[in-house]
Amino acid sequence: xxxxxxxxxxxxxxxxxxxxxxxxxxxxxxxxxxxxxxxxxxxxxxxxxxxxxxxxxxxxxxxxxxxxxxxxxxxxxxxxxxxxxxxxxxxxxxxxxxxxxxxxxxxxxxxxxxxxxxxxxxxxxxxxxxxxxxxxxxxxxxxxxxxxxxxxxxxxxxxxxxxxxxxxxxxxxxxxxxxxxxxxxxxxxxxxxxxxxxxxxxxxxxxxxxxxxxxxxxxxxxxxxxxxxxxxxxxxxxxxxxxxxxxxxxxxxxxxxxxxxxxxxxxxxxxxxxxxxxxxxxxxxxxxxxxxxxxxxxxxxxxx
Numbered sequence: 001x002x003x004x005x006x007x008x009x010x011x012x013x014x015x016x017x018x019x020x021x022x023x024x025x026x027x028x029x030x031x032x033x034x035x036x037x038x039x040x041x042x043x044x045x046x047x048x049x050x051x052x053x054x055x056x057x058x059x060x061x062x063x064x065x066x067x068x069x070x071x072x073x074x075x076x077x078x079x080x081x082x083x084x085x086x087x088x089x090x091x092x093x094x095x096x097x098x099x100x101x102x103x104x105x106x107x108x109x110x111x112x113x114x115x116x117x118x119x120x121x122x123x124x125x126x127x128x129x130x131x132x133x134x135x136x137x138x139x140x141x142x143x144x145x146x147x148x149x150x151x152x153x154x155x156x157x158x159x160x161x162x163x164x165x166x167x168x169x170x171x172x173x174x175x176x177x178x179x180x181x182x183x184x185x186x187x188x189x190x191x192x193x194x195x196x197x198x199x200x201x202x203x204x205x206x207x208x209x210x211x212x213x214x215x216x217x218x219x220x221x222x223x224x225x226x227x228x229x230x231x232x233x234x235x236x237x238x239x240x241x242x243x244x245x246x247x248x249x250x251x252x253x254x255x256x257x258x259x260x261x262x263x264x265x266x267x268x269x270x271x272x273x274x275x276x277x278x279x280x281x282x283x284x285x286x287x288x289x290x291x292x293x294x295x296x297x298x299x300x301x302x303x304x
Contacts (some may be wrong), residue, residue: 002035002038002039002042003072003075004035005035005036005038005039006039006068006071006072007025007072008021008022008025008027008032008035008036008039009036009039009047009064009065009068010065010068010069010072011024011025011032012032012036012055013057013065016055017055018032018033018036018055036048043060043064045058045060045061046058046060046061047060047061047064048061087279088119088279089117089119089120089278089279089280089282089283089284090117090119090120090279090280091119091120091121091278091280092120092121092122092123092280093113093120093121093122093123093139093140093280093281093284094123094125094137094138094139094140095122095123095124095125095138095139095140095141095142095284096125096126096127096131096133096136096138096140096141096142097124097125097126097141097142097143098126098127098128098142098143098144098223099126099127099128099222099223099224100223100224100227100243101142101144101243102124102126102142103126103224104242104243105242105292105295106124106142108291109287109288109291109292110122110124112287112291113283113284113287113288116283116287117280117283117284117287119280120280120283120284122284125138128221128222128223130143133152133270133271133272134151134272139271139272139281139284140269140270140271140281140284140285140288141269141270141271142267142268142269142270142288142292143268143270144160144240144265144266144267144268145265145266146266147266147268147270149270151272152270152271152272153270153271153272153273154268154269154270155268155269155270155271155285155289156266156267156268157267157268157269157288157289157292157293158266158267158292158293158295158297159264159265159266159267159297160240160241160242160264160265160266160267160297161240161241161261161263161264161297162238162239162240162241162261162262162263162264162265163238163239163240163241163244163255163256163258163260163261163262164183164201164203164236164237164238164255164256164257164260164262165230165236165237165238165239165244165247165248165253165254165255165256166230166233166235166236166237166253166254166256167230167231167232167233167234167252167253167254168251168254169233170186170187170230170233170234170235170236171254171256174186174187174236177236177256177257178257179257180201180203180210180212180257180260181210181212183201183203183212183214183236183257184212184213184214184215186235186236187215187216187217187218187234187235187236188201188214188215188216188235188236188237188238189216189218189219189220189226189229189230189234189235189236189237190214190215190216190218190219190220190226191219191220191221191222191223191226191237191238191239192219192220192221199213199214199215199216199219200212200213200214201214201238201262202262202263203257203260203261203262204260204261204262204263204264205259205260205261216235216236217235218234218235223239223240223243226239227239227243227244227247230253231247231252231253236256238262238263240265240297241261241296241297242295242296242297245296267292267297269285269288269289271285
């Protein structure tokens with residue numbers, strides 16, 4: 001239904017005629033008359049009995065009059081509600097993130113979002129599997145490493161270094177790790193690798209790069225498992241610096257070859273589209289970038 005025609009209809013009734021109703025609406029009389037005729041055609045009913053001296057409602061017009069004001073009032077109220085939601089972030093944000101990253105970083109972010117935006121609710125799902133955001137109903141994802149999905153917008157908020165760590169007990173058993181090549185003869189914990197001889201770590205220091213074949217009796221697809229095994233003395237592991245930071249500060253882990261790193265990866269937020277982004281998603285992404293950028297991801301480590 002043409003809302004302008006419905007508003008013209010109400011204005012004509014209240015003003016007592018087409019000429020006065022058109023003046024009230026600030027529209028030409030011919031335009032209002034044309035809209036009223038189109039409204040009658042659309043409804044399949046005559047709304048007015050027209051004469052030279054008066055404009056009188058038909059029974060069908062009276063029926064529409066009873067509902068027209070309510071319809072317009074409901075529409076205007078709905079528009080106001082939508083405008084209010086557009087100005088204040090509100091509603092559910094569903095986030096997908098890797099397990100260990102989520103356990104390490106996202107509690108602080110979640111608390112900050114809830115405090116800053118009382119009308120936002122969060123649902124955070126931690127999984128090391130890369131889910132399809134649209135298929136599984138997620139608004140946003142935080143991922144580490146490459147981005148190869150052209151359907152998603154990517155916003156890099158940091159670069160994270162990976163470093164070699166081991167528990168004091170493992171270092172005591174293998175104390176002579178003084179250069180990257182020494183890693184080839186110590187037990188390594190292999191994330192996403194196999195226990196065979198084909199695994200390799202690429203170590204970097206400034207412009208120097210060394211690719212070292214490593215081996216070990218433990219390989220796992222879970223970074224959390226690799227990290228826990230390293231803390232328990234299970235071997236030497238390559239993990240993100242920000243994940244190892246607390247364990248290093250408490251002495252549960254020590255950094256091995258502190259002037260070298262085993263890589264550097266992008267930390268990014270992904271979401272389906274910039275077009276018509278909801279205020280709640282925009283608010284969440286902006287605050288997530290600000291909060292996570294405060295973390296020391298070790299990107300400046302081992303550059304000297």
